[in-house]
Amino acid sequence: MTQLPETKQHKENVSNDDELLEFALKEFDSFGKAANFTRILAGFLPVSxxxxxxxxxxxxTTPHLNGKEKLHGGQSLTIIDVVTSRAISLTQRNRAKASLELSASYLLPISSGDEIIVIARVLHIDSKTAYSECELRRKNDGALCVLGKHTMAFL
Structure with a gap:
């Protein structure tokens, strides 16, 4: 995995893992109170x-499903978008950003009731862009179900 550059901006924003998890917990807790689209991620729990x-x-759960009772593809993209954005924000908190590219590869279906682990990795950050990837895995067997990538521009 590519190391993040040690820019002045980056050093000022980096904290210890406990503080990063606390920041993520507060961010995700706010989703349940949101009036906008991020409310669909209520119930997500950052664990690391x-x-x-x-x-x-x-x-x-039901709000995440399509007509075939599987995780909706658009919901998968929303998860990739939000979780990778928050992963980038762990070290780049006060930088406005916008998506340049967002994509997903659907490898296996995810069903109602499945417990999912979402792992967002920041691959590279430079002065203008951030590159990340995201995995959605079933918790019971570790199967990779959705693989996403997200490129963001700093505004």
Missing amino acids: AKRDVLTCEFTV
Whole structure:
């Protein structure tokens, strides 16, 4: 995995893992109170936060499903978008950003009631962009179900 650059901005924003997890917990806790689209991520629980990796867990419920009772593809992209954005924000808190590219590869279906582990990795950050990837894995067998990537621009 590529190390994040040690820029002045980066050093000022980096904290210890406990503080990073506390920051992530507060961010995700706010989703349940949101009036906007992020409310769909209520119930997501950050379980680990490091400089370049954010891991969350959630259980798939009815609001996440498509007509075939599987995790909706758009919901998967929302998860990738939000969790990778928060992973980048762990060390780049006060930098406005916008998506340049967001994609997902759907490898296995995810069903209602499945417990999912979401692992977002920050691959590289430079002065203008951040590159990340995200995995959605079933907790019971570790199977990789969705693989995403997200490129963001700093505004």
